[in-house]
């Protein structure tokens with residue numbers, strides 16, 4: 386019965402007698418079951434977890450940052466780690482921002498100091514929807530072992546315009562990191578050092594160019610704020626591609642030039658203004674013209690430069706007056722002088738008397754011979770022409786009557802008037818006392834070969850001779866044994882010609898030259914004809930030339 390019951394137990398029979406169907410059922414459902422079991426386990430695990438760790442609220446978190454200081458200084462090329470942790474330890478999101486860029490989400494960030502300057506590193510932490518921010522400022526400083534070497538051959542010069550400063554330097558040929566640019570800075574407060582570099586005024590940055598050895602920049606008053614007349618310091622540094630500045634041990638001070646106007650008058654040897662005379666001061670386009678009053682103005686120029694001033698007139702020769710052709714004048718190396726006189730007297734190309742072949746019929750040749758400005762003297766190493774400081778020149782004639790009964794005083798005083806008649810202008814003026822005289826006559830018998838002689842009395846510290854120096858007093862000796870009045874007057878007339886600056890004797894072969902060694906008969910045709918026109922022009926030119934004019938500056942040819 387039992388067996389029967391067993392065999393007919395529909396339930397048991399079902400399980401026992403249908404194993405294959407069961408197996409099929411299991412196989413078809415196994416993956417689903419497994420998934421369910423897995424989810425169950427996950428659920429249990431999660432339930433267990435939540436039940437074994439305490440819940441941390443955001444407000445219970447404390448953060449530990451490394452480094453602790455918010456300001457970190459690193460040498461260029463170094464690196465360091467930045468990191469964050471919480472207490473209690475929780476899992477939270479991190480985002481590292483370097484300047485404007487996201488650079489990491491790990492608990493730590495490895496920072497490389499690649500650029501001189503300050504980097505901003507910001508960490509944003511997020512837990513349970515709450516955000517925390519932390520910022521480090523990383524100051525990357527130069528590493529002395531890799532900074533570029535000092536910029537070499539820094540030099541300063543004046544530019545073409547007043548206030549201009551030209552700064553030049555040489556490239557840095559070798560450096561650890563490639564050079565990116567050069568920086569020029571200026572300070573009015575003293576020397577520029579690497580320590581006070583940032584306080585100096587940065588005038589400009591200039592890219593380092595491949596194969597460019599020399600650099601040069603001009604800074605101006607208008608564009609760059611150069612202050613004329615001020616002393617400024619300048620320095621040049623190089624910046625490499627990692628932001629390191631070159632070493633700096635020296636800056637250079639420099640007086641910034643001030644504007645200078647070269648101004649004066651152009652006139653002829655008669656003292657007449659010359660208009661429309663071109664005055665060149667160097668470069669081809671550097672020219673001005675004298676105006677209707679003969680005035681010319683050049684500038685503003687830097688007061689530190691020197692210029693050659695050249696008149697550009699017609700060079701064709703002409704004879705006699707009027708003459709609009711001149712020996713051009715070149716004033717070399719004209720420098721700034723607040724008291725300077727930049728007047729230019731042009732000497733006419735008059736030509737000479739036909740008998741003056743000895744001077745090549747060239748008035749300038751004659752003029753220089755007569756004024757002894759052909760060669761320097763031992764006491765006047767230049768070609769400067771020195772003349773009386775003022776005209777008319779004061780002459781004293783002492784009372785004297787010779788053994789021959791000649792009234793030297795009256796005769797000589799008359800000669801003073803002859804000169805003024807000859808020149809058509811007062812060149813000599815009689816005075817009553819030797820003290821106020823510039824030319825003092827005296828009469829005697831010195832036993833010389835000459836009937837008269839003229840010599841410099843003051844200044845005489847160095848045994849100056851006529852022409853060596855600006856005369857203060859000249860003595861004129863006239864022999865007291867002259868036989869007649871004409872001899873006295875012609876001798877005196879001749880000696881006063883020496884006193885007026887014609888130091889030499891004329892070597893023209895013709896007549897009519899008071900400065901000939903043999904001038905007998907010169908007064909025969911009246912005093913107005915006693916001085917040759919060539920001599921008159923020379924005496925007049927001496928008077929009208931600016932004191933100390935370099936006669937060699939005239940274009941002689």
Ligand SMILES: [Zn+2]
Pocket residue numbers: 879880883890902
């Ligand atoms: Zn003489």
